Amino acid sequence: MCGGWIFVGLAIFGTIIPLLPSTPFLLLASWCFFRGSPRVHAWLHRFKWLSPTLDDWEQHHGIRKKTKRRAVILILLAVTGSLLLGSLESWMQYVIIAFVSVGLWVLWRVPTLSNDAPRTQPILSPDDDASSIRSFLGRDRCDPAKSRE
Numbered sequence: 001m002c003g004g005w006i007f008v009g010l011a012i013f014g015t016i017i018p019l020l021p022s023t024p025f026l027l028l029a030s031w032c033f034f035r036g037s038p039r040v041h042a043w044l045h046r047f048k049w050l051s052p053t054l055d056d057w058e059q060h061h062g063i064r065k066k067t068k069r070r071a072v073i074l075i076l077l078a079v080t081g082s083l084l085l086g087s088l089e090s091w092m093q094y095v096i097i098a099f100v101s102v103g104l105w106v107l108w109r110v111p112t113l114s115n116d117a118p119r120t121q122p123i124l125s126p127d128d129d130a131s132s133i134r135s136f137l138g139r140d141r142c143d144p145a146k147s148r149e
Contacts, residue, residue: 003029003032003036004028004030004032004037007026007032008026008044010022010025011023011026011029023053023063023071027054030044030045052064052119055119060111060113062113063107063111063112064112064115065112065113066115068107072104072107075100075104079096079097082096083097
């Protein structure tokens with residue numbers, strides 16, 4: 001579970017620092033919380049700005065066209081602004097361009113969902129507590145007393 005919080009922190013920094021992505025860290029946090037804390041996993045998927053992207057990835061293994069377009073535009077704006085306004089050596093600018101190119105290539109390779117693809121309802125409702133989530137997921141083994149039986 002500690003790893004999940006570390007990835008959430010990195011995702012928050014990724015929204016501020018131009019070359020640090022946030023979505024992969026959120027996906028990793030979701031995976032960690034799914035394994036370690038169903039309650040926090042459900043909370044993460046109920047978060048207003050995160051749940052559509054996380055749900056699309058978990059259910060369809062892709063990113064919506066609108067989200068992908070927005071990501072590319074923001075990446076290009078942030079990097080262009082950093083390169084134009086920064087006072088970096090030219091070799092360092094080439095390194096940044098190379099890293100950004102790899103990141104954009106990875107983003108290009110992720111499957112694209114159409115904007116009008118149906119959004120499925122989240123599996124977990126806001127009323128679910130940790131015990132009902134564990135039983136729903138078949139995760140009663142999280143309870144040490146039940147795992148000894």
